[in-house]
Each structure stands twice: as structure tokens, then as C-alpha cells.
Amino acid sequence: MAQCGKFLIYFSIFIITLATLCSCQSGSVIYKDGLYTFSKGINKRAASYGTFTDKIASSGWTYLDVHTNPQDDDFITAYAAGYVEGILTAKYIYMHWKNTVGDYCKQKSIYCQKLKSFIMKNNQWMATQIKHRPHSIYWYHINLTLIQQKGLRDGYHKAMPHKPIDEFSFLLIELSGDLESLETALKDEDTHHVLGSGSCSAFIKVLPDNRDLYFAHDTWTGYQTMLRIYKYYELNFSMLPKTNVTVPGTRISFSSYPGTILSGDDYYLIGSGLATMETTNGNSNEKLWKYVTPSSVLEWIRTIIANRLTSSGNDWVKIFSKYNSGTYNNQWMILDYKLFAPKRPLNPNTLWVLEQIPGKIESADVTNVLKKQGYWASYNVPYFSSIFNMSGNQEQAKKYGNWFTHDKCPRALIFKRDQHKVNSMESLMKLMRYNDFKHDPLSRCNCTPPYSAENAISARSDLNPADGKYNIGALGHRCHGGTDSKSTNYTMFHSGLKSYAIAGPTHEQQPPFRWSTAKFNMTKPLGHPDLFNFTRQLVSWD
Template sequence: MKMNFIFYLALLAVPCYGLVQEMSKPQPPTLHKVHLVEDGYKLVSMYSSDEGMKLHHKLPENVLSVATFESTINENGWAKLSISTNPTHSNKKQAYAAGYLEGTATKTMIEDNWFNTIGDMCNPMSTFCLNLKKFLESNMEFMISMIKNNPDSPYWKQVELNLLQLQGLEDAYYGEAMNINSTLHLKPMGLILININGDLESLQTVLSEDHVNHHHVIGSGSCSALIKLLPGYKDLYAAHDTWSGYNSMLRIMKKYQLSYKDDNGELIPGHTSSFSSNPGSIFSGDDFYILSSGLTTIETTIGNNNPLLWNNVTPQSVLEWMRNLVANQLARHGEEWATTFKRFNSGTYNNQWMIVDYNKFTSGEKPKAGLLHVLEQLPGMCVHKDMTHLLVENSYWASYNSPYFQEIFNTSGLPALVAKYGNWFSHDKTPRALIFARDHSKVTDMDTMVKLMRYNDYKHDPLSACNCTPPYSAENAISARNDLMPANGSYPIPALGHRNHGATDVKVTTSEMRKTYEMIAECGPTHDTQPVFQWSKSSYVNTPHKGMPDVFDFNPVHFKWD
């Protein structure tokens, strides 16, 4: 059933009403307006019609925050959440309010996402989980200490605001009374676990008893991305495919308009963002962001295969999810994004980041320096450079989980894997590199861009071939579908075989669409030339997938925002 809700947060003293009970009742496609206040909730009816949404009452002047939530999971695979805050209130109150509203609106989806992705990971508490709890407690102590000792630092102010937003989200989720003046008291094993999802794979290696991540699959891809200049510099497309386990396919498209101001009373550069995300997360995680600064930021994971580097991972750092957010919020151009992001490098969730500065792009004109900045991270090091010249020379930049910079590639341990397994672990001869090089010129419009990003013809494309039985792999494609590989096959590395893994979406924006935070997005495993994914007919039918549709037979959606 399609459900729509609109929420408002105001600093008023009004009676408390049963919001959760109201939301849990089966209802037609109806919109609701809610004032959240320090003493509780006030529910006021709204409704939708063919002419659009109509309010029964005018928006109160002292509203602190507004959230609009629409669940169309069964219609197109996505929920849609928009949150905005009132700049007349303090940054801290805005942050907490934005989180509390999101927790209120998406509580059921957060419960489902937790069940699907976290579940009983730390029940009972293993050695790893005990170490993780201790690490996260120390990391939180470090951040709070830095916030306290650097009261004039824009960096640490932003860290505090993001933690307060998560605090509001967590308070609402766990049914705590709203405290708009809340201090930080996040649970070390609470919703922070959803937000460190990317960092967690690295921490599983660092904090496990034998310093080995037994869940890691050697060579497992995690995302494809493409920055594409159209002929004649007509347009610049930025696209991203998330690669993940299918149990992570409970998705929300989000837009945050957080009216934070700097010390001069000016809005921060990245005050507004639209991004693909999951319930319970205040960042993308895919990652794919369109920002008010004019930047679009994207990453694919490069990982780390050098065990010596893990010695650089300590709690006295800022985990990647937070550095990602702070850089998005404070940076005005690609180099500033990179220099902000690499501060307090945690060495976890090691990625190649592409920062596209659309302020540097004019249709029909040859791009100049600053359009594309690329950063790669490993524990203890970050390398970043302006790569606009290569984008212009080749008309594309592709990213597929392999480092570009030689220093990063060599330090990461990949040369040893190339020597052992061959070019599959190389940068420019791995299957996706060759497919992008061959097919990027076919992109002439949005349809052809989406088609390339959803491409998987593994049984017929010679670039998908491998020394396997059968002699190909659905991993060797722009949009992976490992669920289609036979479980009894023979594969030189497990990444090529049958597993709960594949490309679970695509997102694309353009030089015009990004101005209004718009994108084209499709949810679920690719089915252009492959079977539609269906949980009930899958070998992973017993994998947690609460809240998801059974069949992922969806088309691309054009996401627009009011």
C-alpha cells in the first residue's frame, strides 16, 4: 500500500497524541501533518488529491523542521524522504529535529533494515563484538573531546551536528521522549551500527581475534561508477551502481535541506543534499550525493589487501561515514573536499572518490581544470589529484573498485594478487575496465547511459569470460548478478561464483538535473537481459528481506523534489 506522511516539528507546548498508533493503522494514500514538540505530538489531518497535496491549516510560523515521507516500495522499489529545517533556529536544534523527524517517519523501515542487515550480528557478544563496542566507545570519546576542545572549528562543529542528527534519529527510533536540547549519548551498539556499515568490513579485520575478516570475499566488487562527457561537451553525466548483498535492498531516496549557518551567518556550502540511502542511515553509503555546493560526490570501494596497513586504524580518528558527510557539507570545490575528507583518516571503508564540480561545467565548452577531482584512501594515506585532463582526453572516467593512482595500487597489496591471479586484479585490464573502454562511446542520452550502467550479458560477452565452469561469470559486468551463477560451479576466486551479491540499483544525474537535486534511479538487480530477481524463487529465499517486495521488476524513476 502506498503511504504518505508529512511531519512538522515546532517548539510549542501542546497535548500528546498517539502518533505511532495512528501510523500503524492501515490507511488509504493520505498525508498527515504532525507537530512534534517537547511534550509530545499533535496530529492534524492532511489529504492528497488529483490536484496535489492540500493543507487543512497553514504552516505554523515557528515550525522547526518539516519531513515528507512517501513509501512506494511495492510500486518502484523506493521510499522517498524529504527533510528541511528552519534557519531561524540554532544549528543544534535543527540537527536534532531533523533526526527525530526521520526516526519518527521511518521507524518501521529502520526496524526492517536492522533485521535484514545487522540482525543478531552481536547476539551473543563475540570477541569481535566486544572489541567493536570498546572501539566505538573510544572513538565517540575522542570525537566528543575534540568537539569540546575545538569550539571554533568548523570541522568539529559539523561533526557535532551530524552526531546530534543521529542522536535525534536514535531517540525517536527507541521511543525516547524528544529533547530538543539533547546532549550526545549515542548507544555504542545502536543505530551507529547502520551508519558504520561501510567501515564495518575494515573493522571486522582489525578487531577480530585473528585479525582476519572471515566474511570477506577476495576480489568482491563493490560498485561501478561512470563520469561521462557527451559529444561536443553537450552534457556531463554522473552515474553510480551500488553493489551489495540483496538483503540491503530496502532503500530510501532522501533529500536533506539543513539550514546550518557558519559563524558569519551564511549557509554552509553543502546545506542541501539528495542521495540514495537506507533506513536508519543519515548518509548515503552507496555513495552518491548531489549537493547545493554544485558538487556531486561518488565513490567505489578499493579495499585494502596489505595487512600491515591495518596498524594505522585506531579509535583516535574519524570514521569514513562521518568524514564523508563533513566534506560534503563544508567543501566548495574538489580540492577542498579532498583536503577536508583526508583529515583524521580512519583507514576504514577505503574508497576511490570522484568529486564532480558542476560549477566548472558549461554545456558546449571544453572543460577546464577543477571539474573532476579524484581521491583514493588507504589506512595511513590519501592521494588526490585533479583528473579533469584525463576526463576530457578520454571523454569518460570509470571507477570499478581498482585504484588508479600507482602509489595506492602498489601499497594496497594488489600487485601480489595480479601475480597470483592475473589481470583480473589489474587496473586497466580487469573486465569492467575493458567493458567501459569499449562501450562508453555508446552513451548519447539518458536511456543509453542507464543501459550501460545496467549492462550484463555475461553468457555472451567475451569480456565476461573466465577460467571457470561454466566459462563465464555474472560478476564480470557493469551490473553484477552473482545470484545467477550455479552453486556447483568451479571458480578461481569466490567472487566470481554463486553468492548473495550484485548491483542493486543505478543512479544518474546531469548538469541540469543536479541544479534541482534530481536524478534517475532504478532499484533492484538488473533485468534488462537477465531474469527478474524474485525472493521466493531465489536460492536466498531464507536470507532476511523484511519489508521488501518479492519481485524486483521495476523501471527507472525520475526523482524530483517539491
């Protein structure tokens, strides 16, 4: 049993045969007299219920769906949703924590004290805002988000009492995106970021005659993170307490990880009609880090709030822009599938783009760009000139060349050259998994050997030779690359927030990634398959 006061503030479609290795468990959380009790099986009258399906061995994914009772108080709903997820996914939370941030502070005592102080001050500041703004929809839902996160933590400890994770260490999983910026802003001298390291490729395509609208994303990150959960939440929140107005983003489907209530990739399909995703731009202008202060809302929370509370691109960027933390600085794409109709002209506000750096956010309706080009591509270089110049990309381009430019970097040119080949979901997947770095002239670099597996839509930096010579660190040998691909279209989105998803580094033109033959000074992460040779999955919540 767990106890939580209501007003506490806390912070190839692949058909699987019956022989496929798969385990499934379901459970419900019942709330009564201030206590939360977990029981096996589905009870649709419970405060929350969910199902966790483990197909990691056959598909590279696990799957989680969480539902809540619309009759319950929002605070009960938030905590119960986190609690049932924490129990059902506890084993994977522990393994993912050990694989990624379990030893994060082991040799960073000075920096971690700064980080803990920053987080404590940030929590105190948010608590003050929540307390003094009881009628604010924004702060009400930040409180619910933090309560859900506490429920997740408590559910984990209910299931895994013998393997405790302290509150700060648990929060590091949630902070994975913000953490890289905080390392630089708080001057972590033990961490050295790789020059030019990219994070994600994204692509939006309008077919000729507006027949369809595709939405696709590749995550780029360290391979130790490839313990994945694809999630579906149906969280029946009200806009404010005791109102009959529900939030637009009650239902949301997203690729994710154990121990976190957001995507992190980020790739979201939302019942409001919005699809949102981002790629990381970063910031190399040291002068801007002064704008990173505890009196702000970290990016992971602002993402959840914007996805939940809005139903248009214009409103999304307004909500997200509040209390800019200057951490996890990305280019966000907000696609409104409600405004698209096959074979009809594109409506204004169909696609909004937002870019963030410390101290500044710029956004615009870029539907006309999508209409003119027939596509929108995103690849870790700012689109808006003000963001490009202020974040230091102009200086990097002068020093290192076109690799740091928006229109001439390798991925910009590959997308421009090959986007016309996309006319089906199969050809979309081929583009998003594309990496022919040894033969594609656009993958060449001033390096030895004269090409890099980073210069592709889905990177495979593990294939770059460890003894190669590269003037930009990101182009070299690393345990890093494209770790998945997700995509949807108009029909799939509107028929239940469905996606195609494929797990692991690309093997379209390259050999599949295998931990046992990978040349890294590390053991295979807990829970990972040895071989990532998976086919495309249809993610459906029917």
C-alpha cells in the same frame, strides 16, 4: 516529547497512476523550552518538518524529504532533523536493522567487545576534540552530525517504544561501510571476507563537443539491503554558531537506507554544485591495519562533513583527508557542475579523484584524463599507482591475473569498449545496467562454467551456479550484486538535484530477481517486494 541539551556531545520515466499502492505521511517537530514535540502535518515554522512517501511496491523506493527552520539554533536544527526522520521512517528502520545487522553480534562476542571498546574510545576522543576546539568549523559540524544521529535514534524510539534498539546496535547501521574494515583490523575470526568482492560501479561521461556531462552510479552489495529510501535534506546550518554564513551544502539529495543520515552507496547531489560518489577499493595489505586507531574520524562522518562544508573538489579532498580512519577505503569522485558549461571547454578542477587506504590518501585533479578519454570509470581497483601497490593489488594481480588490474579487469574493458554508445540518458542507463555475462567475451573467466555474472557493469552473482568452480571467491554464487542505478546530467542537476533511479538487480539482459525463487538459505527480508521488476523513476523534489 524528547529532551536534548543544546551542547551535549553525541555521537523509463515511470508515471505512477492513482491506483498505485502508495502511502504518504508528513510531520513536524516543534521545539519549545527544551522539549521536542512531534505533530502530524507540515508546519513550516517548526524546527523541522518532513514527508515520507512509501512507493516500495510500485517503484522499489521510498522517499523522504526533511527541512529545517533557518531561524533556529544549529543544535536545535540538527536534533530536530534527526528526530522527524526517526519518527517518519521508524517502521523501516526496524525492518532494515533486522535484515542487516540485527544479529551482528550474536556469535561474535569476543570481536564485538573489541568493537565496542574501539567505538567508545573513538567517541571519547571526538568528545575531547569538540570540547577543546570550540572555534573549529570542522569539529563544530562533527558535533552537529552526532547530535542529528542521536535525534534519529530518539525519534525512532518515540515511534517504536515496543521495539527498542540499543545505541551500539543502532550505530551499526551507520557504520555499515566502516564495519568491514574494522572486522579485519580488529581481527574478527568469525567473518571471512570474499576474495575480490567488489562494491559499486561508477561512470562519468562527457558527450562529444561537451554537449552534456553525465554522472552515474550502481551500488553493489548484499541483496538483504534492498529496503531503500531516497532522501533530500535541507538543513540550514551556519558555518559557526551565531554567524550569518551558511554552509555550502545546505541542500543535498542522495540514495540511502533507513536508520542512517548518509548515503552509504555513496551517491550525492549537493546544492553547492558538487556531485560526489565512490566505489570501494579495499585493502589486502595486512601491515596497513596498524594505522586504524580510535584517534581518527570514521569515514561515514568525514563524508558528511566534506559534503556539507565545501564547494570545490580541491576543498573537498582537503576536508575529507583530515583524521583518516583507514576504514571504508574507497575511490571518491568529486564532480563540480559549476565549472561545466555545455559546448564549452572543460575547466580545470571539474573532476577530482581521491583514494584512501589506512595511513595514506592520494588525490588529484583528473579533468585532463576525463577530457582525453571522454569518460571516467571506477570499478573497485585503485587508479593511483601508489595506492594500487600499497594496498596489495600488485600482489593479487601477480597471483590471480588481470582481474585485479586497473586497465585490464573486465569492467575496465567493458566501459572502454561501450562508453562511446552513451549519447542519452536512456543509453547511459543501458550501460549502467549491462550484464550479458553468458555471451560477452569480457565476462569470461577461468571458471566452470567459463563465465561469471560478476564480470559486468551491474553484477548478478545470484545467477552463478552454486556448484560452479571459481578461483576468485567474488566470481561465484552469492546473495550479492548490483542493487540499483542512479544517474543525472547537467540540466537535471541544476534544475533541483534531480536523478533517475532504478531499484533492484538488473533485468536488462537477465530475468528479474525474485526472492521466492532465489536459491539462498534465507527467508525474504522484512519489507522487501518479492519481485524486483521495476522501471526507472524520476526523483524530483519539486
